[in-house]
């Protein structure tokens with residue numbers, strides 16, 4: 001039996017161990033207790049948008065199973081639980097009246113988590129925009145950011161006595177470029193100028209949400225933003241063309257979000273690169289003061305890496321990255337970038353497994369922003385899990401993925417990165433956006449017929465890690481039940 005290189009690595013005692021989910025992916029109950037429709041309800045109901053026509057109508061039925069799910073979290077030994085609030089549950093049309101039953105649902109969830117000794121880490125927005133706001137123009141419309149500011153003020157006011165860590169947005173890259181560029185996510189629009197306007201209005205929404213957090217919570221607030229930053233390496237680091245391709249993706253995917261929030265400007269090269277698509281006149285005087293909130297903790301989601309080069313047009317363009325970069329790039333002035341096939345192994349998403357990217361990203365961030373604490377708000381893997389004859393799910397590939405990435409986080413910490421916590425994606429199997437229920441990321445299995453939860457080996461392994469703060473050997477996972 002091989003020993004795991006990572007086994008034995010110890011994490012600090014105050015390291016925050018968590019698990020993450022998102023409202024549309026787990027809750028179900030889309031028509032209950034006054035919830036309004038979201039863009040994901042509409043998108044999923046549109047034939048051809050989601051694999052096999054799956055929708056989040058029932059999802060993991062978490063709305064009706066919160067007590068049991070919290071009991072499961074307690075058994076796992078979670079310090080914290082990262083979840084999102086469904087805006088259309090709280091404010092059905094995204095403006096005007098708030099829905100008391102929606103507010104109450106999360107209030108009870110928060111109380112029950114605290115009662116179980118689990119810190120609630122709240123994401124204000126994880127992609128389920130009220131449909132009425134999309135009908136009025138969606139994220140390319142500046143109004144949406146202003147409406148988000150009102151919604152944020154209401155939720156912070158409501159829960160500030162119990163919640164200190166507030167993440168405004170989850171992965172605005174996806175909302176902007178997949179929602180309005182490639183159209184593979186809701187609302188499924190394809191227009192480059194809209195995608196870039198969405199990027200700015202999401203940054204503005206972050207700023208307005210951040211203001212609400214700071215105004216209401218003052219010094220005790222932990223303002224956060226979760227980004228899916230990209231590690232896009234040049235194919236040939238000696239080639240000016242390849243370096244330029246990497247720079248372009250870095251501007252679009254990384255600095256386009258980090259700079260307005262942490263430094264108060266948009267990267268000049270991003271504005272220059274995209275000038276054929278938009279003139280950026282949606283950035284109004286004063287906006288960058290609003291976006292420039294700084295952060296108490298940056299949320300980092302990491303899954304895999306990319307390899308890029310400049311496309312010279314002499315062959316069919318390679319579009320090998322499964323994250324949607326390649327599909328989005330023609331719309332956002334990056335159609336001269338090729339995304340090359342990466343060496344494996346791959347997860348079921350087609351994403352390459354490359355933990356060195358995790359270390360590289362965290363070290364880079366810690367050098368650029370030395371005083372910025374970080375937490376890994378998502379990391380995990382989808383594999384084609386099977387229930388074994390013994391009724392268990394022996395998901396050794398997932399355990400190995402988690403072990404290797406946690407070791408990579410540890411290496412970044414050894415190199416000086418200030419990483420405060422780690423949230424596995426995901427607590428349980430759920431509606432994986434355009435892939436519906438065909439991709440399972442959970443450490444707990446959900447049977448979509450019975451909605452029964454079954455701990456996979458990765459859950460037992462994670463529990464052992466949380467109990468000891470020491471990475472257990474991968475090959476022990478099956479024995480930890």
Ligand code: FCB
Pocket residue numbers: 022025170171174228301378425432433441
């Ligand atoms: C991230 C999303 C999350 C989940 C994982 C696999 O991009 O934030 O909801 O779908 O990917």
